[in-house]
Amino acid sequence: MANIKFDEALCKGCGLCVTVCPRKIVSMSNRSNEKGYFVAEVTDKSSCTACGACFSMCPDVVITIER
Numbered sequence: 698m699a700n701i702k703f704d705e706a707l708c709k710g711c712g713l714c715v716t717v718c719p720r721k722i723v724s725m726s727n728r729s730n731e732k733g734y735f736v737a738e739v740t741d742k743s744s745c746t747a748c749g750a751c752f753s754m755c756p757d758v759v760i761t762i763e764r
């Protein structure tokens with residue numbers, strides 16, 4: 698299982714990562730960070746294939762993936 702992490706403090710809630718996940722396991726949460734943005738999260742880490750699509754899409758380098 699990939700270890701995927703979102704640095705929520707950096708997320709600006711743009712939702713781009715949600716659109717590209719082929720497994721449809723990234724969604725916007727109802728938590729907001731210190732800047733007031735709702736942050737993205739992975740809802741089912743066990744289904745993540747570590748494909749890197751969300752990592753590549755994020756303009757703010759929020760996401761890290763350890764394989």
Ligand code: SF4
Nearest residue numbers: 718745746748749751
């Ligand atoms: S690495 Fe791929 S499968 Fe995993 S959450 Fe990101 S886009 Fe989805």
Ligand code: SF4
Nearest residue numbers: 708709711712714755
């Ligand atoms: S692409 Fe990056 S900044 Fe945008 S919602 Fe996803 S994690 Fe947050």
